[in-house]
Amino acid sequence: MAKKLISVTVNGKLEERAVEPRTLLIHFLREELNLTGAHIGCETSHCGACTVDVDGVSVKSCTHLAVQCDGAHVTTVEGLANKGVLHAVQEGFYKEHGLQCGFCTPGMLMRASNFLKENPNPSEDEIRMGMSGNLCRCTGYQNIVKAVQYAARKLQEAPAA
Amino acid sequence: MIPPKFDYHAPKSVAEAVALLEQLGSEAKLLAGGHSLLPMMKLRFAQPEHLIDLNRIPELRGICLDGDTVVIGAMTVENELIASEVLRERVPLLGEAARLIADPQVRNRGTIGGDIAHGDPGNDHPALSLVCDAQFVLQGPNGRRTVDAHGFFLGTYMTQLEESEVMVAIRIPSFATHSGWAYEKLKRKTGDWATAGCAVVLRRSGDVVSHIRIGLTNVAPTALRAEAAEQALLGQPFTDENIARAVAAAIAITDPADDLRGDPEYKTAMAGVMVKRALNTAWARSA
Numbered sequence: 010m011a012k013k014l015i016s017v018t019v020n021g022k023l024e025e026r027a028v029e030p031r032t033l034l035i036h037f038l039r040e041e042l043n044l045t046g047a048h049i050g051c052e053t054s055h056c057g058a059c060t061v062d063v064d065g066v067s068v069k070s071c072t073h074l075a076v077q078c079d080g081a082h083v084t085t086v087e088g089l090a091n092k093g094v095l096h097a098v099q100e101g102f103y104k105e106h107g108l109q110c111g112f113c114t115p116g117m118l119m120r121a122s123n124f125l126k127e128n129p130n131p132s133e134d135e136i137r138m139g140m141s142g143n144l145c146r147c148t149g150y151q152n153i154v155k156a157v158q159y160a161a162r163k164l165q166e167a168p169a170a
Numbered sequence: 171m172i173p174p175k176f177d178y179h180a181p182k183s184v185a186e187a188v189a190l191l192e193q194l195g196s197e198a199k200l201l202a203g204g205h206s207l208l209p210m211m212k213l214r215f216a217q218p219e220h221l222i223d224l225n226r227i228p229e230l231r232g233i234c235l236d237g238d239t240v241v242i243g244a245m246t247v248e249n250e251l252i253a254s255e256v257l258r259e260r261v262p263l264l265g266e267a268a269r270l271i272a273d274p275q276v277r278n279r280g281t282i283g284g285d286i287a288h289g290d291p292g293n294d295h296p297a298l299s300l301v302c303d304a305q306f307v308l309q310g311p312n313g314r315r316t317v318d319a320h321g322f323f324l325g326t327y328m329t330q331l332e333e334s335e336v337m338v339a340i341r342i343p344s345f346a347t348h349s350g351w352a353y354e355k356l357k358r359k360t361g362d363w364a365t366a367g368c369a370v371v372l373r374r375s376g377d378v379v380s381h382i383r384i385g386l387t388n389v390a391p392t393a394l395r396a397e398a399a400e401q402a403l404l405g406q407p408f409t410d411e412n413i414a415r416a417v418a419a420a421i422a423i424t425d426p427a428d429d430l431r432g433d434p435e436y437k438t439a440m441a442g443v444m445v446k447r448a449l450n451t452a453w454a455r456s457a
């Protein structure tokens with residue numbers, strides 16, 4: 010059960026570590042790299058709290074092995090803001106009250122930012138479908154949808170944020 | 171929850187993966203999208219000593235045409251099925267049904283090959299491949315063989331796939347003109363497996379059904395092809411009476427498990443509802 014050496018670019022920074030093959034990406038991020046933004050919710054790939062980007066696509070990091078990320082680019086919620094300026098989805102969740110306890114929010118933000126790349130001008134139905142892998146237990150989805158709509162408008166006005 | 175310990179292998183070709191399977195025997199498992207296997211490992215339902223990751227084998231991905239047959243690499247993920255123009259034109263059922271599988275993140279990882287090879291009666295691709303007359307290309311130590319979807323599913327988690335074989339591709343003939351198709355899936359929430367599901371592909375000649383396949387999801391230990399139900403409509407006009415005979419014949423072969431999605435009686439009734447809806451949608455589209 011030898012450890013494997015992996016190099017992963019996380020939020021723009023190259024990280025080299027020896028990992029046990031069974032180490033899940035979520036534990037690698039939280040425990041090896043101290044990036045505790047991505048949360049562990051259900052651990053069974055249902056809730057989406059652990060969502061991060063791996064090579065540009067949304068992935069549930071509780072169901073992905075760290076060794077599989079050798080050579081990959083990973084973005085977590087810590088990498089979303091640009092030099093202290095909130096990403097449009099972060100601003101949207103803040104302005105539209107898209108969170109209460111905040112537990113689901115890192116996953117929501119990562120999924121929303123990726124979804125708006127897939128579909129920059131979505132309908133409400135498309136937002137609900139695109140965000141359907143993320144559960145929220147307290148805010149309710151109304152304001153989350155509004156937050157994504159806010160971000161979509163903002164990104165359309167000022168592209169390449 | 172962390173999976174049990176294992177050694178990790180990342181072959182670069184199918185031949186290399188097959189060689190590893192042969193060498194490591196029953197202690198090894200293939201890792202595709204990991205969205206069935208890793209959860210099972212976390213729960214200790216599976217404890218392979220070796221995982222052979224298929225993700226670094228480019229030849230296993232992508233969708234192309236071989237004459238009139240659509241060839242889908244086993245490692246093609248659900249979201250690629252949804253996005254595929256070739257599928258939309260040739261086998262529109264597949265992308266449409268893939269939208270009903272799991273959720274966006276899972277669809278970025280879960281593969282069509284893994285969904286089929288897993289042999290889980292709750293998975294949607296087995297019934298879909300039955301109604302599409304799909305064939306599976308399997309590569310083992312003695313080369314490749316091609317098997318029909320019909321007859322491939324032997325029991326829960328049991329298929330014709332041998333221990334040292336890799337599923338390489340799924341081959342599906344393009345739908346003929348005047349085909350209609352539908353996948354009806356009852357689920358409790360987005361991202362859930364089916365309480366009951368029904369896939370239909372049919373063809374119309376005038377007022378008569380000239381070709382028909384009916385497949386059922388999650389109402390028996392394997393996906394089912396409802397052949398007696400097909401016979402109730404084949405060569406017949408699409409009347410309420412014939413639809414009712416088909417529904418009754420489909421219901422007769424179900425054997426659903428009692429679980430949180432419902433008891434057998436409920437699931438059987440819902441299977442009937444799904445069959446009727448899928449038949450009606452498919453017929454309406456076949457005009």
Ligand SMILES: Cc1cc2nc3c(=O)[nH]c(=O)nc-3n(C[C@H](O)[C@H](O)[C@H](O)COP(=O)(O)OP(=O)(O)OC[C@H]3O[C@@H](n4cnc5c(N)ncnc54)[C@H](O)[C@@H]3O)c2cc1C
Pocket residue numbers: 053054055199200201202203204205206207208209224244245270271272273276279280281282283284285287288292293294295331335336337338361362363364
């Ligand atoms: C929250 C959630 C919801 C889901 N909902 C649905 C749903 O609604 N419908 C549905 O159909 N599925 C659903 N799934 C299952 C999901 O689609 C899985 O991705 C799929 O069942 C397995 O595909 P995989 O690529 O992830 O395979 P893996 O989990 O990697 O592998 C599954 C099994 O197949 C074997 N295998 C994989 N690829 C090959 C190959 N090429 N050749 C030979 N053997 C192979 C593996 O060894 C393993 O035994 C859901 C999963 C989750 C986590």
Ligand code: FES
Pocket residue numbers: 048049050051052053054055056057058059060069070071072
């Ligand atoms: S913790 Fe990964 S999906 Fe819930």
Ligand code: FES
Pocket residue numbers: 107108109110111112113114144145146147148
């Ligand atoms: S804000 Fe509390 S779970 Fe979503």
